[in-house]
Amino acid sequence: MKLMISDYCIVKNNSVLKNGLIMFESDKEMEGKIFFDLFYRSQINNYPKYYKMDELSKLAFITAETLLQGNSIKDGYTNEETAIVINNSSSSLETDKKYYETIRNINEFFPSPALFVYTLPNIMIGEVCIRNKIMGESILFISKEWDYNSLVSNVESLFSCAGMKCCLAGIVELSKEYYESFLCLVEGNENIHDPRILFNEENLKRIFENRKGNLNGTINR
Amino acid sequence: MGQLIDELRQEIVRSFKLEQLNWQEIDPEAPLFNEGLGLDSIDALELLVILEKKYGLKILPAEDGKQILSSVRSIAEYITKRRVEGN
Numbered sequence: 001m002k003l004m005i006s007d008y009c010i011v012k013n014n015s016v017l018k019n020g021l022i023m024f025e026s027d028k029e030m031e032g033k034i035f036f037d038l039f040y041r042s043q044i045n046n047y048p049k050y051y052k053m054d055e056l057s058k059l060a061f062i063t064a065e066t067l068l069q070g071n072s073i074k075d076g077y078t079n080e081e082t083a084i085v086i087n088n089s090s091s092s093l094e095t096d097k098k099y100y101e102t103i104r105n106i107n108e109f110f111p112s113p114a115l116f117v118y119t120l121p122n123i124m125i126g127e128v129c130i131r132n133k134i135m136g137e138s139i140l141f142i143s144k145e146w147d148y149n150s151l152v153s154n155v156e157s158l159f160s161c162a163g164m165k166c167c168l169a170g171i172v173e174l175s176k177e178y179y180e181s182f183l184c185l186v187e188g189n190e191n192i193h194d195p196r197i198l199f200n201e202e203n204l205k206r207i208f209e210n211r212k213g214n215l216n217g218t219i220n221r
Numbered sequence: 222m223g224q225l226i227d228e229l230r231q232e233i234v235r236s237f238k239l240e241q242l243n244w245q246e247i248d249p250e251a252p253l254f255n256e257g258l259g260l261d262s263i264d265a266l267e268l269l270v271i272l273e274k275k276y277g278l279k280i281l282p283a284e285d286g287k288q289i290l291s292s293v294r295s296i297a298e299y300i301t302k303r304r305v306e307g308n
Contacts, residue, residue: 048239048241051238051239051240051241052237052238108274110270110273110274111270112267112270113263113266113267113270114236114237114263114264114267117263
């Protein structure tokens with residue numbers, strides 16, 4: 001069975017793109033967290049728990065929301081058939097540092113539970129799963145460099161060995177200096193003439209690094 | 222007590238990032254958990270940290286915590302009571 005990319009979303013440089021088209025952008029320079037909140041208030045604004053999330057989870061949340069907009073997973077698959085696989089480099093380091101500030105001084109030792117719960121990067125997966133009721137396999141991998149080949153291989157294993165039929169797959173990365181996210185909606189299809197993009201290393205690289213991808217009639221095998 | 226209630230309401234909005242709310246909209250009598258503001262167990266722990274950090278108080282005995290944290294007013298009453306007792 002060949003796996004196809006049905007849709008994808010990229011959030012980077014104060015812009016949100018879906019399937020290569022700009023959905024939202026800010027022409028002003030701003031910190032990631034400000035941009036995320038601006039996008040949320042403008043485009044989503046119906047999930048108050050968003051504000052409790054740390055920045056990494058907010059980035060994953062808005063990327064998944066944009067990806068799945070108008071694409072209800074429930075229509076095609078059960079909650080248990082839907083998986084999520086994310087790669088990340090910096091773990092939850094920015095939140096870890098904020099949490100550390102609440103315990104650094106022995107005379108002002110007040111560990112924050114609200115920060116502590118986000119000192120695990122896979123919590124961002126939890127936030128996306130809760131919102132979208134995803135109950136299939138969920139995995140987070142941390143690596144220094146983006147390994148598209150491993151990402152493809154891991155997702156393929158979930159489809160072939162774990163009974164998954166749909167998967168949100170990609171990269172969500174945030175550090176003090178920058179942020180970027182790239183999530184694809186991956187589905188299986190045995191029709192090799194399907195006009196959606198084949199889910200492989202070459203296409204992932206092309207889409208994410210060139211910000212280009214034509215979902216109509218472009219197949220790279 | 223009124224000033225303390227206002228202070229607590231502002232602290233709750235700030236600490237729990239209830240950005241969709243104006244602090245004045247928080248009903249001091251309304252339940253904080255399950256209904257009303259719908260705070261969760263992590264928020265309860267955060268409230269305990271706020272009580273200790275800002276007001277120097279630990280809830281004793283711990284079993285009283287559920288009742289004390291049930292509303293903004295009950296928290297304010299507890300803080301006031303402990304202040305009178307000199308704790």
